[in-house]
Amino acid sequence: MSRKNQTSELKSRVMEVALGHFSEVGIERTNVSNILNDAGCSVGSLYHHFGNKEGIAEALFIDGVNQFNSRLLEALLPRRTASTGIKAIVTFCCEWVTDQPELAGFLLSREVTLSDNAKLELRQMDREFGQSIYDWFVPHVKSGALLELPTSMYVPLICGSTLEYSRLWLSGRNSRSPGAVAAILAEAAWQSVKSSP
Amino acid sequence: MSRKNQTSELKSRVMEVALGHFSEVGIERTNVSNILNDAGCSVGSLYHHFGNKEGIAEALFIDGVNQFNSRLLEALLPRRTASTGIKAIVTFCCEWVTDQPELAGFLLSREVTLSDNAKLELRQMDREFGQSIYDWFVPHVKSGALLELPTSMYVPLICGSTLEYSRLWLSGRNSRSPGAVAAILAEAAWQSVKSSP
DNA sequence: GAAATACTAGAATAATGTTCTAATGTGGTA
DNA sequence: TACCACATTAGAACATTATTCTAGTATTTC
Structure with a gap:
């Protein structure tokens, strides 16, 4: 070799x-x-x-985020309506966590302290990813399908419940996997950001 | 002395x-x-x-949870309607995080690895706290004001967005404090667990 | 007032992450 | 092919830092 x-x-x-x-x-x-x-x-x-030891964690972290981001975009970008898009995001998160609990637990644990270099790399990745997400969102906010909110609130509102539920599941404190309750979480997320009539 | x-x-x-x-x-x-x-x-x-060092962290953690739990109950228990109760929970969380960011960040960081003793103590605290919360919820679920869901989903649905937003704020990535967006988070939480007509 | 107990002190120890110097093999180049 | 530069491997030595241990001191209790 x-x-x-x-x-x-x-x-x-x-x-x-x-x-x-x-x-x-x-x-x-x-x-x-x-x-x-x-x-x-x-x-x-x-x-x-x-x-050093953190360097391994850092590499794992960046790999994981990369994988997560690109797959999420694959799941989201083809969706044409606000409702199916939001639900696709949540469902994807649930499945991703359920499929790779080790990696998910590691990313969610926030144990990693990133070096300045890694921070820069991650910020760059985040910018690109955020831009794609932003482009998908804009028309649905403009059309009135989604609430108009401070930008920094969409992620917590859409993914917060799912991430919190995932943390609980990963720590062994409830038996139903995120994948098994994805529909409930997706509907709840949609209710919380849809523009009410 | x-x-x-x-x-x-x-x-x-x-x-x-x-x-x-x-x-x-x-x-x-x-x-x-x-x-x-x-x-x-x-x-x-x-x-x-x-x-040992973890022992200090453990003491801080238990103190913090105790304080949080008892104050949350003070905020929740007097509320008579589902809507005001849910919003009181979210608003309380926002204010608590905003008022004591150090403690909140520490509790949310999940850095603490609890000893078996501490785990037992915490489980006991959690049982009592959970019971009080449960008692408040039951009538509102029975009356049809709140969705009927697996028990383990209420916390993530109600607090998930707020906790996620708090983590972002605590890590310095957005300027508006949770306290400043409490109303939005409270309304969103309510929308996600209220029983739709 | 004496004994038991809770607490304080800091030097010594142990555990463990990291550095350093030297060796080794590979891929490219003349 | 022969040889050089360089990335890579190796593990002993080192440095840092959490923790233990033994001895001593002050308080409470009876």
Whole structure:
């Protein structure tokens, strides 16, 4: 196997192993040495590739957000009405959390403290993502289908309940998965942002 | 001053100082030695009273939840209609977060890993609190004013948006405080759980 | 007033994340 | 092919920092 492939395989092995530990006991309480053992990686390699323990978390975080963002757009952009769009967002979130609970729990945990570089990268990603979302929303607000609100309130209103429910489910405190209650959450979200007659 | 007073003063001084550090840089990144210096406390005393660093966080967490729960009940229980009750919950949350951002940020951060003892104590608190809340809700669900839903969904639906908005505000990403948008959040929460005609 | 107990103190220890120096193998280039 | 530059690997040494431990001090209690 070529050096490049070996390297990228090592990196993903480390990230996979780390995600398991992180989501089980949190970043702080996972030992670097455990990751090294489980991934078959040397101290030198790990610090060469990731800088430090947080660097692994950072890579996982950015990967996760990227994946989430692009799939959400795939689910949202084809929708033509406000109602189906809003419900598509919520339903997508529910399924995403249900399908990959480890990654979802990790992203929702807010444990990661990003370096300045990662913050910049993430801000850039966010800008692009936000723009696409914004473009989808504008016509529905203009047409009067959606409430006109401060921009920063749409995400909490549409996704807040779902994220909160997901956190509860991920911490094992209720049995029904987000996927199983997606319809309720979607309807509730729609009720909270639709423009009432 | 009596020993008891001296002691309890030291404990609250430590907790106050610790909260400042925790909410600023997180539990992991605050040094025990900084807490010791700022609170004028010796290593021995701190470990005698709190067991370890997490013990301080745990005490803060339990105190915070207690305070939040009892004040929320004060705000909710006097309300006689479903609509005013739901809105009172949301409004209270907004004000509470806005009034004590440090404590709120700490509680919302989910950084605290509770010991088994603390978990038991918290579960007990939660049971009592949950019961009071439940008793308030039942009649409004029976009367048809509120949607009938799986029990575990009311909190996310009612508070999810507010908590999500609060997290955003606490992380400095939007300027309007939760208190300033309480009315919008309260109305949205109401729309999402009221029984539609 | 004496004994028991709660508390304080800080040096010593242990755990663990990170750095450093040296070796190793690969891909490109003459 | 031969060789060089460089990315990568290795793990021992180091540094930081949470925690333990032993001894000493003050208070309450009887």
